[in-house]
Amino acid sequence: MSNNTDHHFDAIVIGAGMTGGWAAKEFCEKGLKTLLLERGRNVEHLKDYPTTNMQPWEFKHRNQVPYEIRKDNPVISRCYAFREDATHFFVKDTEHPYVQEKPFDWIRGYQVGGKSIMWARQVQRWSDFDFEGPDRDGFAVDWPIRYKDLADWYSYVEKFIGVTGMKDGLAHLPDGEFLKAWELNCVESYFQNFIKDNYQDRHVIYARCAHITEDRPIFREQGRGLCQARRICQRGCPFGGYFNANSTLIPWAMRTNNLTLRPHSVVHSIIFDEKANKATGVRIVDANTKETTEYFADVIFVNAAALNSNLVLLNSTSERFPNGLGNDNGLLGKYVAFHNYRARISAIHEGHLDSTTDGAKASSMYFPRFRNVHRQETDFLRGYAAGFGTGRGIPVNSDGFGDELRANLLSSGKDKEGPWRVGSHMMGATIPKETNQVSLDAEQKDEWGIPLLKIDLDYDDNDEKMIKDFFEQFTEMYEKAGFTNIRTSDSKQAPGLDIHEMGGVRMGHDPKTSLLNKWNQLHACPNVFVTDGACMTSTATQNPSLTYMALTARAANYAVEQMKKGELI
Secondary structure (H helix, E strand, O other): OOOOHHHEOOEEEEOOOHHHHHHHHHHHHOOOOEEEEOOOEOOOOOOOOOOOOOOHHHOOOOOOOOHHHHHHOOOHHHOOOOOOOOHHHOOOOOOOOOEEOOOOOOOOOOEOOHHHHOOOOEOOOOOHHHHOHHHHHOOOOOOOOOHHHHHHHHHHHHHHHOOEOOOOOEOOEOOOOOEOOOOOOHHHHHHHHHHHHHOOOOOOEEOOEOEOOOOOHHHHHHOOOOOOOOOOHHHOOOOOOEOOOOOOHHHHHHOOOOEEEEOOEEEEEEEEEOOOOEEEEEEEEEOOOOOEEEEEOOEEEEOOOHHHHHHHHHOOOOOOOOOOOOOOOOOOOEEEEOEEOOEEEEEEEOOOOOOOOOOOOOOOEEEOOOOOOOOOOOOOOOOEEEEEEEEEOOOOOOOOOHHHHHHHHHHOOOOOOOOEEEEEEEEEEOOOOOOOEEEEEEEEEOOOOOEEEEEEOOOOHHHHHHHHHHHHHHHHHHHHOOOEEEEEEEOOOOOOOOOOOEEEOOEOOOOOOOOEOOOOEEOOEEEEEEOOHHHOOOOOOOOOHHHHHHHHHHHHHHHHHHHHOOOOO
């Protein structure tokens, strides 16, 4: 196979989702012949969004998932976006099993575009309060980069994908390259002003969101139109109004004629050449035929999504790396973390009854972290952010049976709308720990002959204290704001349902305590880069996708520079 020129490329990217798409775009723009591997099917923009223009009555089950499917797929059925209009974009439990040492809800999307088709589109930058966190607070290891290393790359990504937001001037949540935001409704404005007037260290802001609200030449060149605020983004958007890899990155890379996209390619392992002392290629198993094929390149980017990237590296064994590629220190798969989304609070706002909502918008409000930012002030490390949502609807009376039920439903909301409802959900940073880890099962394999991934993650006392503080602080703020009927709830959901798992191949200064350097290269195998969630040293509280994309663009451009110098060849 080594003499087959059809199997040789300048670069190979594993995973055709959000970060894999960015790596492919950067390589192809720079003239590198690039192979983009995806284990799932191809999903093309417009062509493969079968439900995008369907009306509610056109769905057989009125957008609900039938009981039999939910019974057979208890994990994925817990995901908020797993509805009849988007089930075809999610991995079913029955199709791709894994081993849960402790309960873990692994939400996956195996197709070209990955989860970028169904994501929540929230894009907040990190700050030095986040990158300096481990070093300051004494957990994990120090990040080898700071905000200044990513600031320009954040801007680079934001200008390409389109981000709506407001300039808020917060040091711990840096401003970005924003398009105009949607107007706040009256209750959002009320609570925003209340917090501003009563708390010096707390803020309620418009949530930065990856939607196009203004025309720009770059968006026209991508073939995208303005967001119509349909709020059914998980179906795929025919306007290209929100960012996904299918409508932007992959078509952009295709236009260069430098991209070879190979779907249905389950990556088995990365090939390490003992004599050359570097990785030389990737071994894949065809998802349909089960045929094994090898491809070769000078540089390899691993972007299979956090836990699958760990799996690929763990399964890439050789005489040099018997425990997984780059795993000299035995830390591969360890120090995995996630976001704590268990805590929620809701209430009634009895004011503004003369106002209601008009139309829709694609984003809501965001409550940036305010605990332990400038100093340690609680009995737990780090902190949490939160959402803030409002709405007013028609109350429905569903009492009774038969004619009584029919009469009650028809009379519901005849006179007036119900009160305004408000609510928040916590987004807490969990602490990376060695005991939170993934590994390969010694006996069980999938249908492609690859060991099943064992996931052993759990909450700890720090998480419980954070939940308690969230309830106390938000109850106090809601009470002071005049909200009534305040209710708190702990979903007790397993880790994973936050869909923000990170780590296992963490960045750091020292090869003894980390796997990757400041450029996302494996310390022990520098022509292999990892730039998706697996590379994260800690979690912060922000939605992480924007940081993944910025890291990927930065690392890909660095890799091209090094290749030109002959450093990676």
